[in-house]
Amino acid sequence: MIRINENYNKLQSSYLFSEIAKRVSTFQEANPDKALIRLGIGDVTHALPPACIDALHNAVDEMAADATFRGYGPEQGYPFLRTAIAEYDFKKNGIKIDSDEIFVSDGSKCDTGNFQELLAGDISVAVPDPVYPVYVDTNVMAGRTGANHHGRYEGLVYLPSTAENGFVPDVPAEPVDLIYLCFPNNPTGATATRDQLKEWVDYAHKNKALILFDAAYEAFITDKTLPRSIYEIDGAREVAVEFRSFSKTAGFTGTRCAFTVVPHECRAFDANGGQQLLHPLWNRRHTTKFNGVSYPVQCAAAAVYTPAGREQVNALVSGYLDNARIINESIRAQGYETAGGVNSPYVWIKTGTDSWEFFDRLLNAAGVVVTPGSGFGACGQGYIRISAFNSAENVKTAMERIKTALQ
């Protein structure tokens, strides 16, 4: 008899975005003339950079002739892209990462979801709270948790990110084996300092733990004193895997390209305590269960590193950062405490009320869609997230409407 993986039955229904959609749709039916401004889901809104568009067209032309057509490429990504990533994202910043430590993929969601497959089923797992749900759900599917009680799974270690710790979780008192970190953070927008990351790297060495470091929003860091990569921290190569994406940097949410960095020294252990390197394991998984990113898309990603591409991407990111600043200043001017909004496209706002109540207030009184913080975990209760991914004009209009609504 074919039996299911019953861990799937432990999963909570993905309530957050469907509930938002339901409330938005109810509002729109009742107010058909009201133009909504969506600052909820973290999706980019600006066109791809022209350098990427040119690279896509050129690559499509290559696919149009037998002589230049590309079939299967290397699953790990074409050398032209892996080399550009290593060079511009790491070596030029003084970080030692080789091109063969870069695994190109179709998304950080997939990579952060899949990486746990390399690890034993009974390791202990720590996630931030609030949290990007993929970290949790993929571990539930893999059987590393018990049942869910009041929004928390038995067996997971939740790392509170609160106003008290500046939304950067403290290292836990107990030893955990696998730790998910994300900076700049989704959803809080918080960034971690070098000293804070150093504490985590030291913790991982001391406890023989592994850090999965989600740096999907690193491009938004403009403060030179803040680390953009965990590999800026001594000792990180042994204990950390880093995930990066072109989604938010270059507007690739619908184009699909990302990459994972697995340094050659990065290690886990077998049951006897023998060291096992993760690079060959991830390489094996990547080549067995993945078949490479679309060739034109890889060409577009490589164009991000050309002089024109870098300039265009910087302009895109700057625009979104301007939005974040405007949101942050506008909300703070109304007396609310916020996190993020600087070095991050997200502003995390303490509402003083239930998250959904505040969500409804902004929807109904301002026609602005945000994301209730409680959807990201217990510590998100009493917060909302506002995303800077929209046009400057829409953001300004939204802030005026919110100002009026909150007065």
Place this chain on the structure above:
Amino acid sequence: MIRINENYNKLQSSYLFSEIAKRVSTFQEANPDKALIRLGIGDVTHALPPACIDALHNAVDEMAADATFRGYGPEQGYPFLRTAIAEYDFKKNGIKIDSDEIFVSDGSKCDTGNFQELLAGDISVAVPDPVYPVYVDTNVMAGRTGANHHGRYEGLVYLPSTAENGFVPDVPAEPVDLIYLCFPNNPTGATATRDQLKEWVDYAHKNKALILFDAAYEAFITDKTLPRSIYEIDGAREVAVEFRSFSKTAGFTGTRCAFTVVPHECRAFDANGGQQLLHPLWNRRHTTKFNGVSYPVQCAAAAVYTPAGREQVNALVSGYLDNARIINESIRAQGYETAGGVNSPYVWIKTGTDSWEFFDRLLNAAGVVVTPGSGFGACGQGYIRISAFNSAENVKTAMERIKTALQ
């Protein structure tokens, strides 16, 4: 202490294509002037159809302007593509498949590799021999096998595909829970009749089993009496998941688009024997661990179903089928027994010697690269696979060279 999934240590090194590459490279160093013809790896060689090229350029132009830019799409694929697939691949052939039973993905390799995640860790699994290695390796990674002895994993049920059964495995005497089938077959090129598939569907009902049906090569079936989909068989909707791809049909091996069909009725069971539908489970996995296929690529895939696209794809497939016929006739004319070569892009040739010995003979004497059958499993020993994916000219030259070499 962070521990690895030790099942990875059971995996055999992926010897086949690396060993081929090594022998080819040695040959080329010794014979720098000899132009090799590659009929080994099953990768297409012709350009994308013009309809797909046009669709790609148009979609790229949409991505170039804020007003038409596309960010995150539905993880399951855009409705325009799912609807076209359901309509042209199924409904027009009298097969009831709804568009929401179609899950668009970036490759059948990923889908056939990932689907087992929905299933319990201790089910019994049957794979054909010879076999596409992904079916085996992903189950090894998931811990459903013991160690490997002489090329076979403990705990897997191997279904011999031999000259005696026309390379269509018989249903096993014992009950198994999960069965991988692939028709037209990779590597043997064999096709299954309706009656043969009916036996498997009946077996799955009787034994409460699930069939994962890999139909990546269905476009090569021209014989109207042969089923192109397992859903042509009564009762298959409850017991079978089908995998299809644009890779070999429309030359998408480097462009990346495929889809999986999970009918609403398709079921597995929980430990208590209660029925559990697979559609919501796959939907949950797909939306949690995947973020949709690149928008321009989905537009290109949809173009396959336009009148121009269908005509161009038929021409592509016909060209490769002509190659297969030429290979098959040429090899048979030299007294060798073959399978495939009709309704399939692969020709499976009984060598009368060790597979690698024959591989070396063709490489050294004819400068033609093929694939040793033993690389696909014990039952592939004594066979080689020749792929029709090349230009007509190269195939004809290769056949002349092989004819001379074998005389």
